[in-house]
Amino acid sequence: MSEERLREAIDTLKESGVRITPQRHAVLEYLLNAMVHPTADEIYKALEGKFPNMSVATVYNNLRVLKEIGLVRELTYGDSSSRFDCNTSDHYHIICDACGKIVDFHYPSLDEVESLAEQVTGFEVSHHRLEVYGKCDECQTQKH
Amino acid sequence: MSEERLREAIDTLKESGVRITPQRHAVLEYLLNAMVHPTADEIYKALEGKFPNMSVATVYNNLRVLKEIGLVRELTYGDSSSRFDCNTSDHYHIICDACGKIVDFHYPSLDEVESLAEQVTGFEVSHHRLEVYGKCDECQTQKH
DNA sequence: TATTAGATTATAATCTTTATAATTAGTGTA
DNA sequence: TACACTAATTATAAAGATTATAATCTAATA
Numbered sequence: 001m002s003e004e005r006l007r008e009a010i011d012t013l014k015e016s017g018v019r020i021t022p023q024r025h026a027v028l029e030y031l032l033n034a035m036v037h038p039t040a041d042e043i044y045k046a047l048e049g050k051f052p053n054m055s056v057a058t059v060y061n062n063l064r065v066l067k068e069i070g071l072v073r074e075l076t077y078g079d080s081s082s083r084f085d086c087n088t089s090d091h092y093h094i095i096c097d098a099c100g101k102i103v104d105f106h107y108p109s110l111d112e113v114e115s116l117a118e119q120v121t122g123f124e125v126s127h128h129r130l131e132v133y134g135k136c137d138e139c140q141t142q143k144h
Numbered sequence: 145m146s147e148e149r150l151r152e153a154i155d156t157l158k159e160s161g162v163r164i165t166p167q168r169h170a171v172l173e174y175l176l177n178a179m180v181h182p183t184a185d186e187i188y189k190a191l192e193g194k195f196p197n198m199s200v201a202t203v204y205n206n207l208r209v210l211k212e213i214g215l216v217r218e219l220t221y222g223d224s225s226s227r228f229d230c231n232t233s234d235h236y237h238i239i240c241d242a243c244g245k246i247v248d249f250h251y252p253s254l255d256e257v258e259s260l261a262e263q264v265t266g267f268e269v270s271h272h273r274l275e276v277y278g279k280c281d282e283c284q285t286q287k288h
Numbered sequence: 289t290a291t292t293a294g295a296t297t298a299t300a301a302t303c304t305t306t307a308t309a310a311t312t313a314g315t316g317t318a
Numbered sequence: 319t320a321c322a323c324t325a326a327t328t329a330t331a332a333a334g335a336t337t338a339t340a341a342t343c344t345a346a347t348a
Contacts (some may be wrong), residue, residue: 019314019325040304055328060305062326076220080336081304094261097270105264107257110274117238117276120249125278126241132258134267163345165295184335199297204336206295224305225335289348296343303336312327318320 006032009071009086016069023047023054027062028071037075037083037093037102077131094132098139105132150176153215153230160213167191167198171206172215181219181227181237181246221275238276242283249276 009028013020026047031038038046044059063084066072075083077095083102091104110128118125153172157164170191175182182190188203207228210216219227221239227246235248258269 021314021326023327053328055330056304057306057329058327065326092257092261094265094267094269096267103265103267105261107260110254110257113236113251113254113274114276116251117236117249118278121238121247122281123238123240123247123276123278124284125238125276127278128274128276130254130257130272130274132261132267132269132272134262134269134271137266140268163294165345167296197297199299200335201298201337202296209295291347292345293347294343294345297341299339301336301338303334305332305334307332308330310328310330312325314325315323317322 005086012069012071018065018069023051023058024062024065026050027059028066031066031072031084031086034086037085039081039083041081043084075129092130092132094134096136096139097133098135101136101138103136149230156213156215162209162213167195167202168206168209170194171203172210175210175216175228175230178230181229183225183227185225187228219273236274236276238278240280240283241277242279245280245282247280 006029009032010020010025013024013028018024027043030043030046040056040059040063043063044054044056047054047059063072063074067074067084071086073085075085075093077083079100091106093102094105095102110130114125114128117123150173153176154164154169157168157172162168171187174187174190184200184203184207187207188198188200191198191203207216207218211218215230217229219229219237221227223244235250238247238249239245240247254272254274258272261267262269
């Protein structure tokens with residue numbers, strides 16, 4: 001089924017007229033299989049073995065392209081670097097204040113907030129983001 | 145009333161045992177009166193006139209201290225630098241995709257999302273953030 | 289007013305991300 | 319399959335934001 005998602009994503013790339021290079025394929029595949037939400041550098045390091053000559057710029061370029069097409073989302077939290085996430089299903093994130101772990105959780109999309117914001121501000125709303133913060137199970141246990 | 149908020153904030157600083165230096169006072173005052181959500185650099189530039197010798201590091205240090213005390217929030221959006229906001233009332237932000245303008249809008253706090261996330265993930269929830277994105281009035285008008 | 293710990297300054301270093309120019313390589317077509 | 323065209327990659331440098339360091343200064347307290 002991960003295979004299926006990869007094939008779909010590649011079809012989307014083709015439809016957009018974007019070339020499918022080995023590096024681009026690898027970045028996409030890595031993101032699709034990632035259980036976490038890696039930074040650009042983490043992706044770079046993970047693919048270094050397979051592509052010893054790959055440039056960091058290539059990772060950034062591909063992430064930008066994948067973002068423009070809508071296959072990938074960029075998440076910015078308080079820390080120094082952005083994280084990237086395959087844009088698959090409707091879910092939000094909960095983030096541990098202590099260790100930084102990011103866990104998905106599903107919740108119906110907050111359409112009501114969007115429409116209210118639209119009315120009040122006069123904006124033409126496109127989307128929203130929501131993150132919940134707290135302390136994860138592990139970090140609660142190892143309190144002292 | 146802005147005076148009132150400033151006095152309250154300074155009391156909070158004193159209670160926390162944090163020294164009230166002229167620079168710190170100025171950063172806090174600037175943030176309290178700011179209608180927008182400035183970056184560290186914008187704060188630095190705004191106070192340059194009053195404190196010609198002030199270092200950028202001082203702005204960052206003070207923002208960190210104010211954040212730790214809970215007087216200030218750090219907002220990270222897609223763009224390169226963080227924005228800072230006095231932590232006053234319950235409100236969310238809507239951000240223009242085109243020009244980057246940030247406008248406040250009020251909405252009851254999404255407590256339900258927090259409690260659901262808590263149940264599903266086992267996290268001990270502390271807070272959440274929500275931003276809505278779209279195109280502001282001006283940017284809608286100057287479409288072409 | 290003197291003391292002292294904390295704050296500021298000046299500077300450099302670090303880290304993330306973007307820009308540039310030259311080279312390489314996908315992809316559609318003959 | 320080979321060619322041509324253009325986008326993608328590489329290598330490198332540059333930019334920009336933030337943090338670290340050490341010396342100097344100063345707010346708060348007795």
